[in-house]
Amino acid sequence: MEKENKIKGLRIHVMQFSEVREMGIAERVRKILSLVLGNKIVIFHGRLRAEEEARLIEDTMAMVDHVPNFKGIELAVIEPDMRRESIFMKMRQGIAKRLVGDNSALTIIGPASIIKEIKKDPRKIELLLS
Amino acid sequence: MFRRKENIKIGFYGPPNSGKTTITNVICKDWTGEELGVASKIPHETRNVQFKERVEIKHKGKTLIFKIVDTPGIATKIDYEDFLRYGLKKNEAKRRAKEATQGIIDSIKWLDDMDAVVVVLDSSENPYSQVNITIIGNLVARKIPVLIVANKIDLKKANVKRLEAAFPEYDIVGISAKDCVNMDEFYESLFKLARKI
Numbered sequence: 551m552e553k554e555n556k557i558k559g560l561r562i563h564v565m566q567f568s569e570v571r572e573m574g575i576a577e578r579v580r581k582i583l584s585l586v587l588g589n590k591i592v593i594f595h596g597r598l599r600a601e602e603e604a605r606l607i608e609d610t611m612a613m614v615d616h617v618p619n620f621k622g623i624e625l626a627v628i629e630p631d632m633r634r635e636s637i638f639m640k641m642r643q644g645i646a647k648r649l650v651g652d653n654s655a656l657t658i659i660g661p662a663s664i665i666k667e668i669k670k671d672p673r674k675i676e677l678l679l680s
Numbered sequence: 681m682f683r684r685k686e687n688i689k690i691g692f693y694g695p696p697n698s699g700k701t702t703i704t705n706v707i708c709k710d711w712t713g714e715e716l717g718v719a720s721k722i723p724h725e726t727r728n729v730q731f732k733e734r735v736e737i738k739h740k741g742k743t744l745i746f747k748i749v750d751t752p753g754i755a756t757k758i759d760y761e762d763f764l765r766y767g768l769k770k771n772e773a774k775r776r777a778k779e780a781t782q783g784i785i786d787s788i789k790w791l792d793d794m795d796a797v798v799v800v801l802d803s804s805e806n807p808y809s810q811v812n813i814t815i816i817g818n819l820v821a822r823k824i825p826v827l828i829v830a831n832k833i834d835l836k837k838a839n840v841k842r843l844e845a846a847f848p849e850y851d852i853v854g855i856s857a858k859d860c861v862n863m864d865e866f867y868e869s870l871f872k873l874a875r876k877i
Contacts, residue, residue: 600817604788607756607814611781614758622757625810662757 561589567596575599579606582659583613586623591660597627598657606659624665628656688746688877689793690870693819694800695811696723696753696780699831701730702857703800703866704750708732710863716750722766724780726752729790739867744874751790752783754811791818795877796825798870803830803854804837807846816847825876827869830854833861 563585570578579602585592598606603625610623692700701719708716717730730750737744758780763773791797797819801807819826828847830840834856844852853869855862 600814600821603810603814604791604818607754608785608788610756611758611784615778615781621759622755625756625814627810627813662759 561591563590563592565592565594567594570594571596575602575605578602579609582606583609586659586661587613587617587620589661589664591658591664593656593658595654595656597655619663620661622662624658624660624662626658628658629654688744688795688874689749690746690873691749691751691790691794691797692800693751693787693791693797693815694753695802695805695809696755697721698753698800698802698805699857700753700800701726701750703798703829703831703855704730704732704748706857706860706863707735707737707748711735711737716748722763722768722776724753724755724758724763724776724783726750727776727779727783728752729783729786737867737870739864739871742871744871746795746874749790749794751787752780754784754787754815755780756811758784788818791822791824794824796827796873798827798829798873800829800831801843802832803840803843804832804835807843816850825873826850827873828852829866831857834859 570581573581578598582592583606606623606625613620614622692704694700699719701717705715705717705719708714712732712735716732717726719725729752732748735746735748737746758777760770760773760777763776764770768776799812799815799819801812816826816828828843828850830838830843830852832838833840833854838854840852840854851869851872853862853866855866857863
């Protein structure tokens, strides 16, 4: 299931992790980047694996080099238990959860030109828009 | 001699401007007599992976021989206009941005070749950035031993405790590479890191 909302010109694409679960790394990253290149902020339940995040950054950099006016992405993962756990514990739990298809986390990915910054600390997350 | 494995490669990773090249320069200057690269205040000064093949460090009667790999800073965005603020001309800024994107790709590709990694973070910055988490997450996934350096402790905003709270399971050593503060503790931690290989 996916839906798009328009908030004062801001385009948000919400998708279920199940949409990309069966995809390989390359295809999954390509789908996310195609949405981001369409100036959408992508929000999905679940999270990418560490190597997928690295691949996303690699492919993003290749796009920055080739797509005019594309300056990259902002990426953040919100954990439901962010207040209590250290980054390491979240990563460790994250690795275990990924193996069983965890979708309790929320991933936000958007064009850097739209999202100025995603500020994240244990108490809050802020999406600063340009 | 302390050396469990031949041809150890220790990578220096982190976001741009955290001081990776400054630290590797101090190490190379201390132990080989010559610096590795150029460090500057402009982000993405290092845009190619740089090496020093054989660095031999002696500390408390032990010797560590390794290859230093200084990598370009990893970021999720590159905007040439950011470089204009540092006085670069438009063409120069665009060229730097183009080279920086390739540098980031190279940094990530080199991850698989590392035996251990020193993650260099600016102790005055928020440690909870996704780039930091992505770098360390990839090292965990690859089972590569990690040492975190909280650099720039000379800055007023430096907060090593905040980094320790964010990464409590890792060895963290606070240093100022620029002022060569706490380098002894750093070398001690580097030997501990090498023992994990």
